[in-house]
Amino acid sequence: MPSEKAIRLTHSILFGLVLLVSIIALIISATLVAHYNQQGYPSDHTGAYTARLRILLVASVWTTVFGIALTVGFQLLGTHVAFGILSHLVPITIAFILFMIGSASLTALVDKIDCGKAADSFSRCGVVKGLLVISWIDTIILLITLVFIITLAFVARGRYGVHKSTLYAE
Template sequence: MTADSHVRRGHPITLALVILIAIIELCISAWLTARYNQHHNFLSTSERDRVRFLLFCSVWTILLSPLFLTSFLTSPGSILSSVAAHGIFLFMTWVFWLSGAAALSESLGGRLNCSHHFVYCGQLNALEAFAWIEWVILTFAFVVVVLMGSRAMRRGDGYRGPLVAV
């Protein structure tokens, strides 16, 4: 089995997992944002803003990931399914999730101890955990795209070339 066939099968699975985790993050962060807006019971404004940033990350990921997935499946030779497009999208998304997960972790002190009776403690723990899970999956996907980019360069396709040989 070739590396291209692994990517052909793995790409949709990986992006589907990215979308699924982003939907979970969207639900949690939207719920927390709604509660914060309604009750103003956040621990600090930095916590509130970081939850809102993770909401943005979720929306970004949910809107753009299906676009890249569809492009990869329907027209693998298009510019949207190129190594460069995937690399840019994944790098930007990776930076967003790293920033959001690290910022929320810092705001919560690295680990939220629910025995101190924080408001929405379980939801904040889940939000932080799923943000880091999303970042790990995106790290894996970005590394694979970098490796596929090096294969495309050796094939002579360059960065504008398709992610897999067409």
């Protein structure tokens, strides 16, 4: 069974990575949405870019807010039920779904675009592709975090005869 120290260390590393990547995605998506709101979205798929960039903005805001809350809360009150398995599982699952939807839909939209050739009609093409990369990185880290939380949930649920509501298995 994993020890409290191992869980605390793994939690700190995973949520630190989630928080770092989400803040980067938040900055990039917020600047893109602000830029395109002022200058206009790319002309070929105006509504499509609007929805996709805003879903990634929502996903990064959601993940950043809950990442901060869960990281700080777990470090201060890790044994409290308020920072237990369910309070980690729900927001991280929602964040994963939001990032998956946003990343996959933006990938489908910009997959065939060459930023070198589309520089005149598509301002900030490279930044959009950068947002796409960081969004997929965040999606992968969130998936790893979900696997970690679900594994702890199975351990805590009684696989070893113990039922706990916090992330600590012992």
